[in-house]
Amino acid sequence: MSALSSALPDFPWDLLEPAKTLAAAHPDGIVDLSVGTPVDPVPPAVQEALSATSDSPGYPLTAGTPALRAAIAGWLARACGTTGEPGVLPTIGSKELVAWLPTLLGVRPGDVVVIPSVCYPTYEVGARLAGAEVIRSDSLTAVGPDRRVKLIWINSPSNPTGRVLPAAHLRKVVDWARERGVTVVSDECYLSLGWETTPVSVLADEVTGGDHTGVLAVHSLSKRSNLAGYRAGFVGGDPALVAELLAVRKHAGMIVPAPVQAAMIAALTDETHVADQRARYAARRDTLRTALTKAGFEISHSEAGLYLWATRDEDCWATVDRLARRGILAAPGAFYGPAAARHVRIAMTATDERVAAAADRLAEPFTD
CATH class of the missing domain: 3.90.1150.10 (Aspartate Aminotransferase, domain 1)
Structure with a gap:
């Protein structure tokens, strides 16, 4: 072994x-x-929601409660300019999802995962856990016609650089990936923290044309709501991809605790x-x-x-x-x-x- x-x-x-x-x-x-x-x-309303549901002896739903799923979908519509009915799924923070996403989506040895040239280290870790090859590139032209590419990570606003990708750039990435059957995953954990420009979500209609096929966005409440200790994140986008993630995560026991799910609802429904x-x-x-x-x-x-x-x-x-x-x-x-x-x-x-x-x-x- x-x-x-x-x-x-x-x-x-x-x-x-x-x-x-x-x-x-x-x-x-x-x-x-x-x-x-x-x-x-931690915001008082979030603490109160956690405390009020602390007596939760039963197993929580991997998919999240209906109320949580509605809160996530509502937030995506308001904050990301998303229409339609994207798939949504709560996650145990965002790091575990980033690390396991290639594996959960079926990326295997011999496949290629493209990550930004300067980026959060866990993108590379996730590809390696799946046994895939990593290409660091900010240019799809540089990637070339490599048919082994299965997944592309983008990150806007970027950790660590703070760079924001414009909608036109995001749209080109999505169009390129769709032509080749490649999944695009955007890490948008800092979307609420634009200073000199307003970040755009990959799920915005101006990027996807209202079609979420092949596109996922990863979000976290760690920074916007000070919930790093709660491990509260979620993913939204292509309903078929989200359904696949849910099917595997149910088997693997990747479940957000019930009190944390309640706290997430409080955080997502308040912008003050x-x-x-x-x-x-x-x-x-x-x-x-x-x-x-x-x-x-x-x-x-x-x-x-x-x-x-x-x-x-x-x-x-x-x-x-x-x-x-x-x-x-x-x-x-x-x-x-x-x-x-x-x-x-x-x-x-x-x-x-x-x-x-x-x-x-x-x-x-x-x-x-």
Whole structure:
């Protein structure tokens, strides 16, 4: 028996431990801007919904309750400009879906999964778990006429770059994939966090023409609603693909707990808490962007999402170490692909006090 883990890359965050130790030694403590974990409170209405359904002794539905499915569909219509009746399915956060989606959709050894040149590492992990080959490319022309391509990942707004793909680009990807029988999956976990532009969903009618065939969109409540600890996500799109996912997930026991399903309904049917959270992130973004620019960093893309994609035009690990000596922990671009080796990702997910501390430390001359 061969260990499946041998086919996977090193877990990236383990590689950051030395820098984390260095940053933690700062006299005023660490400012952790690396992973991007939410720090603000869970909305009260969501907490109340979770508590009210805590007495849930029976098995929950893998497909989600009818009320949850309706809430997801309603949100897709309002936030994504989706008409018709897309298939919907709750997931245990979005990361598990990203990691297992190629396998669940029948991608096999010898197949090809296309991922962005700079992207969330789990896209590659999911392809490797399925035994597939990975091609990093932002251009379908560069992919060429490879008939082994079975699945294409797109990510807008991007993690880590914050880049937003316009509707015309998304439409070209969908048209290209449909001509070849390839599934398009769009990771849209940061859709609610556009700053300099308004992100467009791959499920928008202007992209799909109202036809969801061959298209899926992955969403998460971790960032928009501070529910990372709840593991609350969902996928929507092609009803046939969603039905296939449901059929397999029922066998595999991939079920969102009943109290979390109730909490998801509360989160999806209220936008006030989303606006409040956006305002917090906007203020932190302004503080960090100003401080980084004054410190000599160039900010690339970053028009949406929860991160600033920054560079000093040096090896990313050198930048990580410079920041760590100031008690600031950032994520090296190398985590996100070879093309990102001169950038670092700076998260906005720290308290106002810690963000202010980071800004003060960035004002120190970068002479080391």
